[in-house]
Structure formats: C-alpha cells, structure tokens
Amino acid sequence: AQKVTQAQTEISVVEKEDVTLDCVYETRDTTYYLFWYKQPPSGELVFLIRRNSFDEQNEISGRYSWNFQKSTSSFNFTITASQVVDSAVYFCALSEARNFNKFYFGSGTKLNVKP
Amino acid sequence: DVKVTQSSRYLVKRTGEKVFLECVQDMDHENMFWYRQDPGLGLRLIYFSYDVKMKEKGDIPEGYSVSREKKERFSLILESASTNQTSMYLCASRQQGVTEAFFGQGTRLTVV
Numbered sequence: 001a002q003k004v005t006q007a008q009t010e011i012s013v014v015e016k017e018d019v020t021l022d023c024v025y026e027t028r029d030t031t032y033y034l035f036w037y038k039q040p041p042s043g044e045l046v047f048l049i050r051r052n053s054f055d056e057q058n059e060i061s062g063r064y065s066w067n068f069q070k071s072t073s074s075f076n077f078t079i080t081a082s083q084v085v086d087s088a089v090y091f092c093a094l095s096e097a098r099n100f101n102k103f104y105f106g107s108g109t110k111l112n113v114k115p
Numbered sequence: 116d117v118k119v120t121q122s123s124r125y126l127v128k129r130t131g132e133k134v135f136l137e138c139v140q141d142m143d144h145e146n147m148f149w150y151r152q153d154p155g156l157g158l159r160l161i162y163f164s165y166d167v168k169m170k171e172k173g174d175i176p177e178g179y180s181v182s183r184e185k186k187e188r189f190s191l192i193l194e195s196a197s198t199n200q201t202s203m204y205l206c207a208s209r210q211q212g213v214t215e216a217f218f219g220q221g222t223r224l225t226v227v
Contacts, residue, residue: 009155035215043124043221045205050215091157101146101165102173103216107157 003027004094006106013082014114021077021109023092029053031097034068034075039089039108051075082113118142121206121219128226134193136222138206145211147189149173149181152203152221161204164189165211196226 005024013019025034036048049059051068059066063080079086092106122137140147146165150158150173160173162181170181178200182190189208193200203223207216 004157006157037218043203043205043223045207045218047215047217093158100212101163101171102160103148103158105150105158107155 002106003104004092004106006090006092006109008109009107010110010112012112012114015084016081018078018080019082019111019113021079021090021092021111023075023077023106025073025075025092025094025104027073027094027096029096029098033095033100035093035095035103036066036075036077037091037093039091041088045091048077079111082111084113084115087111087113119206119208119217119219121204121222123222124220126222126224128193128196128224130197130226132193132196132226134196134224134226136191136193136204136206136224138189138191138208138219139187140189140208140217141187142208142210142217143186144208144217145186146209146216147183148207148209148216149179149189149191150205150207151175152205158205161191196224198226200224201226 032053034051037045039045065078067076089108089110091108094104118141120139128134149161163171164183180192205221206219209216
C-alpha cells in the first residue's frame with residue numbers, strides 16, 4: 001500500500017489563483033515526520049518544510065502555507081496568489097520512527113501556473 | 116548552504132556497459148541516498164549509506180550496487196546497464212538524525 005498518496009497528478013491554474021496540493025499519508029507510528037519538496041524544471045529537489053507528528057500547528061511562510069491534520073492523515077500545501085515561478089513538481093514525503101533513515105515519497109503533483 | 120553535486124546531468128550508455136554515477140556532498144553528512152525517479156512512481160530508494168563503507172538496500176536494489184569509500188562521496192554502479200534502467204537518478208545527503216535530505220540536480224540516464 002502507498003504510504004504517501006498525492007492524488008492530484010497535475011494541476012493547472014492561472015497566475016494569482018490560490019492552489020492547494022493534497023497529501024495523504026499512512027503510518028502506524030506515533031512519531032513521524034512529514035516533508036514537502038519542490039522540483040523545478042532544473043531537476044533538483046528543494047526542501048520546503050518539515051513537520052513532526054506532535055506539532056499540528058499550521059505553518060505559513062510567505063505565500064506558502066501548510067495544513068497538518070492528524071485526524072485525516074493529511075498534510076496539505078497551499079500556495080496563495082500563485083506565480084509562474086511556482087510551476088514545478090511538488091513531492092510530499094514521510095519518515096517514520098521505526099526507520100528515520102527512510103523517506104517514503106508520494107508520486108508528485110505537477111503544478112502549471114499560466115500567466 | 117549544503118551542496119550535493121552529481122557528476123553528470125545527462126548520460127547516454129549502451130546496453131551491457133558498466134555505468135558509474137558519482138555524487139559528492141560538502142557538509143560532512145553521515146547519510147547518503149540514491150533514488151530513482153520515474154513518471155507516476157515518484158522517488159524510489161535504490162540504496163542508502165549511513166556511514167563510510169556501510170550500505171543498506173532500498174526498495175529497488177536489483178541491478179545496482181554502491182560504493183562509499185569516503186564520507187563525502189557515494190557512487191551508484193550499474194553493473195550491466197539495461198534499457199529498463201533508463202531513468203532520472205537523484206542523490207541526496209542528510210545529517211544523522213531526523214532532518215531533511217538535500218538533493219543533487221539529478222542525472223538523466225538513457226540506456227540504448
């Protein structure tokens with residue numbers, strides 16, 4: 001079974017629209033970490049955020065915000081007022097206490113922001 | 116800033132060739148990883164190293180081996196390249212413990 005599911009394969013929006021990327025995870029561990037990465041066309045994955053399972057506080061960083069809800073096992077990512085430079089593939093990932101050395105990545109969501 | 120450098124952005128190799136993909140990190144990280152990225156499948160872990168000369172198989176190690184003789188360098192080896200190994204290969208490094216991983220720019224390998 002997939003440990004991290006990103007159901008949205010591809011999303012297209014027009015610049016300045018808000019967009020939410022969904023991430024649903026599955027784990028039996030009570031201690032775990034969740035991550036979001038951005039992969040622009042250049043190829044390198046860029047780290048965006050890390051969240052631990054004991055901290056459900058939502059986080060905002062500029063136009064980016066993250067909504068972590070343990071009740072629904074979701075860690076969604078919202079971009080407000082999207083820009084063309086936000087066009088990329090976004091990956092959600094999970095790391096569990098039983099083996100923190102291992103990351104489970106979702107299949108990624110490709111975001112296209114059109115001018 | 117952490118820098119993870121992969122030796123090649125693009126490679127074209129012939130079936131049956133032995134292929135070396137090199138990765139170097141400059142932050143003295145203990146952990147290093149090799150992932151393979153394919154459309155619709157996300158990133159899949161090939162091998163992981165938690166220290167010099169130490170390695171652990173990931174989810175898809177078949178057809179691959181690795182070498183970590185120095186802390187900063189982690190090499191992925193395709194013993195006999197096959198067309199189904201055509202893919203994007205990503206190297207990452209991470210400080211021991213629960214931290215984020217830092218990725219290289221990727222190597223797009225084509226086996227013909």
